[in-house]
Amino acid sequence: MTPSHLELTGVGIEFPTPKGAFRALENVNLKINKGEFISLIGHSGCGKSTVLNIVAGLHQATEGGALLDGKEVNEPGPERAVVFQNHSLLPWLTAYENVELAVNQVFKNKMSKQEKKDWIEHNLELVHMGHAIHKRPDEISGGMKQRVGIARALSMQPQVLLMDEPFGALDALTRAHLQDSLMEIQAQLGNTVIMITHDVDEAVLLSDRIVMMTNGPAATVGEILKVDLARPRNRLELADDPTYNHYRSEVLRFLYEKQKKVENITPKTAAKKPEAEKVA
Numbered sequence: 001m002t003p004s005h006l007e008l009t010g011v012g013i014e015f016p017t018p019k020g021a022f023r024a025l026e027n028v029n030l031k032i033n034k035g036e037f038i039s040l041i042g043h044s045g046c047g048k049s050t051v052l053n054i055v056a057g058l059h060q061a062t063e064g065g066a067l068l069d070g071k072e073v074n075e076p077g078p079e080r081a082v083v084f085q086n087h088s089l090l091p092w093l094t095a096y097e098n099v100e101l102a103v104n105q106v107f108k109n110k111m112s113k114q115e116k117k118d119w120i121e122h123n124l125e126l127v128h129m130g131h132a133i134h135k136r137p138d139e140i141s142g143g144m145k146q147r148v149g150i151a152r153a154l155s156m157q158p159q160v161l162l163m164d165e166p167f168g169a170l171d172a173l174t175r176a177h178l179q180d181s182l183m184e185i186q187a188q189l190g191n192t193v194i195m196i197t198h199d200v201d202e203a204v205l206l207s208d209r210i211v212m213m214t215n216g217p218a219a220t221v222g223e224i225l226k227v228d229l230a231r232p233r234n235r236l237e238l239a240d241d242p243t244y245n246h247y248r249s250e251v252l253r254f255l256y257e258k259q260k261k262v263e264n265i266t267p268k269t270a271a272k273k274p275e276a277e278k279v280a
């Protein structure tokens with residue numbers, strides 16, 4: 001059998017705490033193909049970021065581990081770029097210079113000065129930031145900062161893009177624009193993406209598969225939903241699509257019924273966001 005592009009096998013992790021070891025994950029198994037878009041969804045604190053951090057090489061699993069193209073992951077590397085919820089741009093550098101830092105890190109002696117310049121501009125144009133490349137983070141909006149963060153990650157030519165709630169801090173319209181950009185970029189570049197989200201619509205719209213995690217402690221993969229919707233996907237057309245709505249209700253069923261946390265999920269909070277169902 002051919003090994004998967006990215007494979008998590010028997011992953012478990014314990015964190016030391018003053019009260020003793022805390023088991024966050026247990027026996028997480030996941031096989032991801034090249035170019036697949038995977039969303040991780042689950043209640044707050046279940047362990048989604050911990051899974052992502054293990055793939056990023058930022059955490060070491062206590063048992064099991066991750067393999068990328070058969071190679072063990074045990075430290076961060078540019079082939080696995082991370083995009084966080086809060087852009088994490090250096091405030092004293094322009095958009096161009098923030099991307100340049102990453103490009104210099106990866107392509108220091110592999111590209112000429114001109115090639116680097118073209119590559120930085122190309123990545124900023126890819127996320128529709130070509131018009132503001134010389135602006136600093138405090139001169140651009142939250143959505144624009146997030147676009148620069150994505151350009152910075154893409155500029156490293158990662159095989160895997162790891163996104164921890166990348167659009168979580170943005171308003172609904174900016175979020176929709178960025179989701180559309182991300183779908184375009186992924187269609188163009190074919191990166192493998194693992195994205196954490198709390199937004200059920202975002203998960204269904206973007207993903208090839210949605211990995212639904214059980215509640216912690218000792219969280220694991222609960223169910224995996226394959227989203228068989230043709231691409232390119234159009235959010236307006238999908239809003240009335242019965243298959244789309246079926247997937248959406250499958251995820252909600254898992255989160256609200258199978259994994260419900262009574263203290264978090266009340267009818268009141270569930271009814272709050274009709275356009276983009278979110279879980280706490």
Ligand SMILES: Nc1ncnc2c1ncn2[C@@H]1O[C@H](COP(=O)(O)OP(=O)(O)OP(=O)(O)O)[C@@H](O)[C@H]1O
Pocket residue numbers: 015016017022024042043044045046047048049050051216
């Ligand atoms: N370094 C650490 N030390 C101790 N416990 C930790 C550590 N990192 C995470 N945890 C615990 O592990 C569990 C999983 O955390 P994690 O951040 O992965 O959850 P999450 O699903 O990403 O949460 P959220 O959706 O709220 O971001 C939580 O109970 C958290 O408190």
